[in-house]
Amino acid sequence: MSPILDPETIVLITGANQGLGYECVKKLAAEQSNYRIIIGSRDIVKGQAAASNVTKIANNTSIEAVQLDVISDESINAAVNLIESKYHRLDVLFNNAGIMFVTESTPRAEFRKILETNTIGATCVTEAFVPLLTKAGCPRLLFMSSGLGSLTLTTLPFSPYYGYDFKAYSTSKAAVNMIGLLYAKQLRKSGFKVNLVDPGFRQTNLNGFHNEGGDPAGGALEACRLITDASxxxxxGSFAATEGPVPW
Incomplete structure (x- = not known):
């Protein structure tokens, strides 16, 4: 089937009812016209509340929410079916949903839960939505990564990430980087633009609003730039922050 060319850009951001995903929704809504932004939220009530709040600042942009739990195949498939039935395609998928801390008491349980959400969840969501992305004129696929997933930055004493030891989270993001690269290689000939984003250390619910974190809005800049680039x-195939490329 030939790609669908339409003035409306349809964007799905997972885990976007809060945190950096929500910052991306707000920025896109305020700056872009003819965008339809779909907030993927595990809790549909929270997703709808977020959509309602953003609608107040929207610039000719439509905001809606869909129930989407990235660790549930049933939820993922239902979201695919809903978006396909309403719009027949997807222009942008931003795998943003993620967790950093869990209450599990053993390393095995901690690793299992964090990788299930951050890595396996992003992979399963991507696999499910690739057919709809293929129908877009310029499909964009983004993954939220982190400097904590950089092997290089982890080993450099002068790196801002050197002093942190979040084994499960860092491992999950290093794995996301590999997943993103594999999709970049796989989908290049189909016209996809696949990239990974390092938002920097931001003060969000992900890290308990750590007081050393920067302005959350700054964490949306690179992601939104890539979301809106349909050239x-x-x-x-990049791993980048607002300041430029991030070493793998």
Whole structure:
């Protein structure tokens, strides 16, 4: 089937009822017209509340929510079916949903829960939505990563990430980087733009609103730049922050 060319850009951001995903929704809503932004939220009530709040600042942009739990295949498939029935395609998928801390008392349980959400969840969501993305004129696929997932930055004493030891979270993001690269290689010939984003250390619910974190809005800049770049020669296969490329 030929790609669908339409003035409306349809964007799905997982885990976007709060945190950096929500910051991306707000920025896109305020700056972009003819966008339809879909907030993926595990709790649909929270997703709908977030959509209602953002609608107040929207610039000719439509905001809605869909129930989407990235660790549930049933929820993922239901979201795919809903978006396909309403819009027949998806222009942008941003795998943003993630967790950093859990209450599990053993390393095995901690690793299992964090990787299930951050890595396996993002992979399963991507697999499910690739057919709808293929129908877009310029499909964009983004993954929320982190400097904590950089092997290079983890080993450099002068790196801002050197002093942190979040084994499960860092491992999950290093794995996300590999997943993103594999999709970049797989989907390049289909016209996809696949990239990974390091938002920097931001003060959000993910890290308990750590007082050393920067302005959450700053964490949305690079992601939104990539979301809105529909050029044929746009960035592809990168791991980058607002300041520039991030070492793998």
């Amino acid at each position: 044929a020669d746009g960035q592809h």
